[in-house]
Amino acid sequence: MRLVVLGGGESGVGTAILGKKKGYEVFVSDFGKIKDSYKEVLVNNGIAFEDEQHTEELILNADVVMKSPGIPEKVPIVKKLVEKGIPVISEIEFAAPFTKAVTIGITGSNGKTTTTMLTYHLLQSAGLNVGLGGNIGKSFAWQVADDTYDSYVLELSSFQLDGIINYKPHIAIITNISPDHLDRYDYKYENYIDSKFRITMNQTEDDYLIYDADDEAITNWLKSNKTRAKLIPFSLTKTFTEGAFIKNNSMEVSINQEEFRMETETIALEGKHNMKNAMAATSVAKLMQIRKATIRESLSNFQGVEHRLEKVLKIQNVEYINDSKATNVNATFFALDSMNSPTVWIVGGVDKGNDYNELMALVREKVKAIICLGVDNKKIIDAFGNVVDMMVEVNNMSDAVRMANRLTEKGDTVLLSPACASFDLFENYEDRGRQFKDAVKNL
Known part of the structure; x- marks a missing residue:
């Protein structure tokens, strides 16, 4: 062969x-x-x-x-x-038949890396022999070649799911769906949505699909399409007999007649979107029968993911936050939504067909100045030029950070959350995030 x-x-x-x-x-x-x-x-x-x-x-x-x-x-x-x-x-399709390990597959437009890392952290802390792969870390196929794990937590992009035929995760998670990578899907949002749902196409009655029940694209797809998997929803606003939800400042997860509760303020991750990531990961932990005490401890000591709302430094009482992993509008929406002080926002890069209108209300409410960091910033300037007091264009990271430093006063936040891909000025989003952190440290 x-x-x-x-x-x-x-x-x-x-x-x-x-x-x-x-x-x-x-x-x-x-x-x-x-x-x-x-x-x-x-x-x-x-x-x-x-x-x-x-x-x-x-x-x-x-x-x-x-x-x-x-x-x-x-x-x-x-x-x-x-x-x-x-x-x-895809690699996942090729490698899966060569391992007997249980796989947990996680996809979504945003939150999939945090959910993957948190799920891995929960399972590893419980002493399970678990590998981490897919879109993150060491190649899944490479790990299967060395074949040492009983289970894998896999972050799966829509591109990886496009290349599956028979692969099925025992537990699938769809964190959310918002327009992204539309250039690869003939600019048709429904093609991209279908692509995400390939994660459940081979699942059986013995498998599970954990999903965001607040997400319109997901709930609409589930209304008009069938999956055989057992459905486990999570939500910030609804409650379920089977699923995860927030009630009276407490996260509740109810699966297979077992309940788990934890005060939201004791969870290390901050922000509403992170409560969703925590609910999804905890649902997996419950399905894998991990002890409540272990889940509690893991949720309260999880460090978060580099380049995803990562607190870099506080200088003269101004907080600098690296959210370089926000390569689409929806990710930046979450970032701006979790800002609690006047924000200088560094944005821009290679636009994947972004609609900035979704951010308008948040920008009016929270952003005092915008720094455009990209080769072509026209769309951003057209969208927000009349909305903020100050708008500046720069073409390298050290200028962006120095300018941000000049525009802030005590109590403000500087947020790098580009809403775009990084390939015009940087190698990748990690390079962009590291340059930001270096520039902040050099102030």
Whole structure:
């Protein structure tokens, strides 16, 4: 069996290693440059590869192709594979049959990283032998090749879900759905929503789907489509006999006739959206039969995720917050919503078809100045130019932070929450977040 891997990054190299171990003839092809560290791994494992090109005769003879999530379906080589009827699948689909471990799959437009990390923290603190993978950390396929875990918590993007055929998580979570990556879905929101719901398409009556019952896109989909999984909703406003909710400043989770309660103020994560993440993760912990005391302790000591509403420093009584992971409007909505003081907002980057109107009320209420950090800021300036007193354009992070420092007074907050992708000025959102933190430390 010939396995061709498109993309020589973390998921590609992990898939190649697993494929080799399982007796496939493996070839890795990357149209860009493969990092030296990954090349070394491929060489040491005797895996053939090429970079900065796709040689068709070495690709179109595949029995199966694993496509890295970053490669769009519209790429010519992918189109040719599809025309030839060669299955093009994701790393998750390829690796899942080679492990007996239970998987918990987590998707959503926002909150999936925090929910994934918190779920992992809960299970690990309870002493479960659990791995973390998917869109985060070490490649799932690579971990399956070493095969040491009984369960995995997987963060799954819509692109990874697009490439599944038979994969099913035992427990699935959809944190929320809002327009994102529409450039990859023919600018049709419903295509993107369907893509997220692929997480439950193979689930059976013995599996679970945990979802945000306050989310319009999710509840509408569930009204008109069927899943066989047992439904476990969570909500900030409704209550359930089976599900998770907030009542009288307490989080309540009721699953399989068992109840769990915890005061919201004792949960380490702050903000309404984080209460949702906590409800989703706690629902998993209850399904995995983790002791209440362990859940309580884990929820009260969880440190949060880097680049997601991360408190950097307080300088002259001004708080600097790194929310570089906010690459869409919905994520920035949560960030602005959780601000409790006048805010200088650093925003901008590569726009994925954003509608800034959703932020209008929050900007009027909370934002005193906007710093545009992007190559093209026209849409942001058009949207908010008349709404805030001060609007500045900069083209590097140190200028953004120095300008923010000038515009603040005691008690204010500086929030980096770009609502956009980072590729115009930075390598990725992590690079953007680290540059922000460095610039703040250099003030």
